[in-house]
Amino acid sequence: MARLTGHGARRRSLAALVALLALPRRALAQPIMNPAPGIDARTINTPQGALQSILKGAEMRRGRVLLELPSVADNGHSVPMTVRVDSPMSDADHVRRIDLVSEKNPVPLMATFLLGPRMGRAEIESRVRLNGTQRVTAVAQFSDGSFWFDAAEIVVNESACLDGG
Amino acid sequence: MTARIQVQREARRGEIIEVRIVIQHPMETGFRYDSLGRQTPRNVIHRFECRYGGVEVFRASMGAGIAANPYLRFFTRATESGDIECRWVDQENASGTVSARLNVNG
Numbered sequence: 173m174a175r176l177t178g179h180g181a182r183r184r185s186l187a188a189l190v191a192l193l194a195l196p197r198r199a200l201a202q203p204i205m206n207p208a209p210g211i212d213a214r215t216i217n218t219p220q221g222a223l224q225s226i227l228k229g230a231e232m233r234r235g236r237v238l239l240e241l242p243s244v245a246d247n248g249h250s251v252p253m254t255v256r257v258d259s260p261m262s263d264a265d266h267v268r269r270i271d272l273v274s275e276k277n278p279v280p281l282m283a284t285f286l287l288g289p290r291m292g293r294a295e296i297e298s299r300v301r302l303n304g305t306q307r308v309t310a311v312a313q314f315s316d317g318s319f320w321f322d323a324a325e326i327v328v329n330e331s332a333c334l335d336g337g
Numbered sequence: 338m339t340a341r342i343q344v345q346r347e348a349r350r351g352e353i354i355e356v357r358i359v360i361q362h363p364m365e366t367g368f369r370y371d372s373l374g375r376q377t378p379r380n381v382i383h384r385f386e387c388r389y390g391g392v393e394v395f396r397a398s399m400g401a402g403i404a405a406n407p408y409l410r411f412f413t414r415a416t417e418s419g420d421i422e423c424r425w426v427d428q429e430n431a432s433g434t435v436s437a438r439l440n441v442n443g
Contacts, residue, residue: 249404249405250404250405251404261414272402274402277401277402278366278368278401279400279401279402281400281402282399282400282401282402282403283397283398283399283400283402283403284397284398285395285396285397285411286395286396286397286398287395288393288394288395290389290392290394290413290414290416291394291395291411291412291413291414292353292412292413292414293353293412295410295411295412296409296410296411297408297409297410297411298403298404298407298408298409298410299403299404299407299408300402300403300404301364301366301401301402301403301404302402332366332404
């Protein structure tokens with residue numbers, strides 16, 4: 173009997189040791205790099221935190237921004253994405269920046285684009301990775317400081333294998 | 338790093354021209370493991386900028402959410418003849434540059 177409990181205790185301590193060893197790996201799996209300047213690394217891992225760090229208390233309104241994503245993607249490895257903002261792109265009135273926020277990716281802030289009046293047209297196309305069916309938000313900040321956004325729902329049949337695998 | 342830039346050669350002054358660029362890069366997410374269970378470190382092109390005639394027109398900060406072999410399409414207004422030059426750097430400090438010449442008439 174005493175032998176058995178001894179075994180149980182050893183097994184438990186072994187399990188604890190394994191858990192302890194597994195911990196740093198888990199921690200490592202979390203994004204360490206801060207993908208954009210001026211963004212707090214502690215809040216970056218939640219979509220709400222990413223949005224808050226962009227808005228810094230300001231409000232965002234829906235409109236002026238058009239985020240184009242396919243409604244269904246076979247896989248999330250490379251999904252075409254276009255963001256178009258209604259702006260004259262003049263010195264007085266232009267888009268300063270566009271942020272792309274994912275709801276399900278391990279790093280919610282996918283990209284930050286810094287624009288200026290010399291671009292002439294506020295339109296950017298790229299290809300994104302998406303970790304599953306989700307809602308993607310594009311937030312644009314104008315030269316007057318106001319924030320406008322658009323969101324798109326996308327069904328991703330096979331997610332980009334961002335979480336291991 | 339191999340990259341390709343596509344810009345029209347000639348433009349009228351004031352015309353809005355399209356710049357398309359694709360860079361060959363794995364954009365390693367840092368969430369993948371190799372066959373021995375070791376984590377592949379994250380390595381993405383996190384800084385990208387485009388200058389036209391020496392003046393910055395566009396800049397991007399990218400994370401793991403941008404697909405491998407990043408492709409970007411954006412616009413710029415043709416002002417004067419000059420080079421459209423794109424530079425980027427990844428997290429292992431490997432950098433690259435590619436440029437295209439634009440002739441502006443009128």
